[in-house]
Amino acid sequence: MFDPQGATIHKLDSAGRIKLREHQCDNLPRNVVLACGFDNCINMFSAEAWNLYGQRFAQLDSLDPDVHDLKRLLIATAEVCKIDDQGRLKIPEALLRWAGLDQDPAEAQVIRLEDRYEIWEVNCYNEFLTQRGQELKDVARRLLRGEKGESVS
Numbered sequence: 383m384f385d386p387q388g389a390t391i392h393k394l395d396s397a398g399r400i401k402l403r404e405h406q407c408d409n410l411p412r413n414v415v416l417a418c419g420f421d422n423c424i425n426m427f428s429a430e431a432w433n434l435y436g437q438r439f440a441q442l443d444s445l446d447p448d449v450h451d452l453k454r455l456l457i458a459t460a461e462v463c464k465i466d467d468q469g470r471l472k473i474p475e476a477l478l479r480w481a482g483l484d485q486d487p488a489e490a491q492v493i494r495l496e497d498r499y500e501i502w503e504v505n506c507y508n509e510f511l512t513q514r515g516q517e518l519k520d521v522a523r524r525l526l527r528g529e530k531g532e533s534v535s
Contacts, residue, residue, distance in 0.1 A: 391504060394488040398478050399470045406492065406499070407469045416477055416501075417460035421510055424473065424481050424501040425456070431497045432460070473501070482506055 392400040402410070415432040419425040427435060439457060442449045459480070465471050478484040482503040489504040502510075511518075 426499040
């Protein structure tokens with residue numbers, strides 16, 4: 383069965399922390415890895431998922447300039463952060479700026495994907511979905527076709 387992932391909205395406090403929901407804390411260890419993600423979001427991984435991610439990067443051609451650039455964005459920005467006993471997660475300042483969450487007040491949208499969470503500034507996430515909406519419909523039609531090429535309803 384496919385596990386619903388869900389999305390939640392969180393207000394950042396003055397210390398740059400978000401309070402995760404109970405179901406999110408249940409799915410994460412106390413120490414998580416935060417790093418820049420594509421589209422100005424923040425990726426949040428368990429240590430196990432982060433290690434798998436790093437292993438995939440280690441297999442790439444180290445002489446390829448694109449690999450270096452990806453590592454600069456996705457690997458070099460990583461920090462281990464702790465979820466405290468109240469479920470609060472302090473986001474490092476550089477990552478707050480990357481995601482546009484350094485404004486006061488700020489609201490973050492946390493979405494769960496298969497191997498990680500993403501933390502977005504709410505308006506940025508909505509703008510991303512709006513801009514990509516039609517294109518994503520076309521992608522879904524292409525990827526979710528039945529065996530004989532019929533659309534899946």
